[in-house]
Amino acid sequence: MTARIGVVTFPGSLDDRDTQRAIRLAGAEPVALWHKDKNLHQVDAVVLPGGFSYGDYLRAGAISRFSPVMETVIEQAKAGLPVLGICNGFQVLTEAHLLPGGMLGNDHLHFICRDQKLRVENAETAWTSDYNAGQEIHIPLKNMDGRYVADQYTLDKLEAEGRVVFRYLDFNPNGSLNDIAGITNEAGNVVGLMPHPEHAVEPLVGSGRTDGLPFFTSILKKLVNA
Numbered sequence: 495m496t497a498r499i500g501v502v503t504f505p506g507s508l509d510d511r512d513t514q515r516a517i518r519l520a521g522a523e524p525v526a527l528w529h530k531d532k533n534l535h536q537v538d539a540v541v542l543p544g545g546f547s548y549g550d551y552l553r554a555g556a557i558s559r560f561s562p563v564m565e566t567v568i569e570q571a572k573a574g575l576p577v578l579g580i581c582n583g584f585q586v587l588t589e590a591h592l593l594p595g596g597m598l599g600n601d602h603l604h605f606i607c608r609d610q611k612l613r614v615e616n617a618e619t620a621w622t623s624d625y626n627a628g629q630e631i632h633i634p635l636k637n638m639d640g641r642y643v644a645d646q647y648t649l650d651k652l653e654a655e656g657r658v659v660f661r662y663l664d665f666n667p668n669g670s671l672n673d674i675a676g677i678t679n680e681a682g683n684v685v686g687l688m689p690h691p692e693h694a695v696e697p698l699v700g701s702g703r704t705d706g707l708p709f710f711t712s713i714l715k716k717l718v719n720a
């Protein structure tokens with residue numbers, strides 16, 4: 495059985511096609527999901543891709559969170575459906591309260607686009623089991639609103655429960671608290687991160703690295719072994 499992984503397209507999504515390609519390269523079947531459609535078409539997992547959904551109006555992710563497709567994603571994520579939010583997708587997940595905290599503008603007030611070094615802090619989520627805890631990886635980062643913030647209680651809880659999944663290394667590119675680049679929910683099925691693993695899956699393009707591919711092979715293994 496081939497695992498079917500849905501990729502949502504909102505008006506303004508940019509990286510839905512790259513995400514579908516990464517899923518295919520990992521060996522799973524990508525399924526295009528439309529923001530107006532509440533039906534998830536029996537997918538086994540969902541990726542919310544990067545971009546500027548609904549133009550980032552009001553606040554990045556604030557409108558997408560109320561889209562018909564998110565109604566079902568929120569309901570099913572709470573029931574255990576694996577969901578990955580990449581960059582704008584991470585912003586949607588915080589706005590939807592599937593992940594705690596929120597994203598503010600980068601502290602230097604500029605759009606940033608660079609290859610970013612990260613440390614994998616948690617290799618036990620549905621999306622990171624093909625990494626090793628402590629592993630250092632490089633994947634591209636490109637955003638305006640990447641500064642992760644949360645109140646002290648939430649930060650302490652995330653740290654104590656090992657729910658910081660990725661941390662920026664060498665350089666904090668946006669002022670994120672505790673150098674946080676990605677987090678997970680309590681159950682470990684929902685993960686959000688600002689850098690873009692789908693842009694680092696083929697040796698022939700970009701940095702020539704494939705450090706992002708394990709996201710997609712991790713979830714495939716989990717679904718196939720389920």
Ligand SMILES: NC(=O)CC[C@H](N)C(=O)O
Nearest residue numbers: 544545581582637638639
């Ligand atoms: N690449 C992305 O998804 C970044 C877009 C995002 N809405 C931002 O903060 O700029």
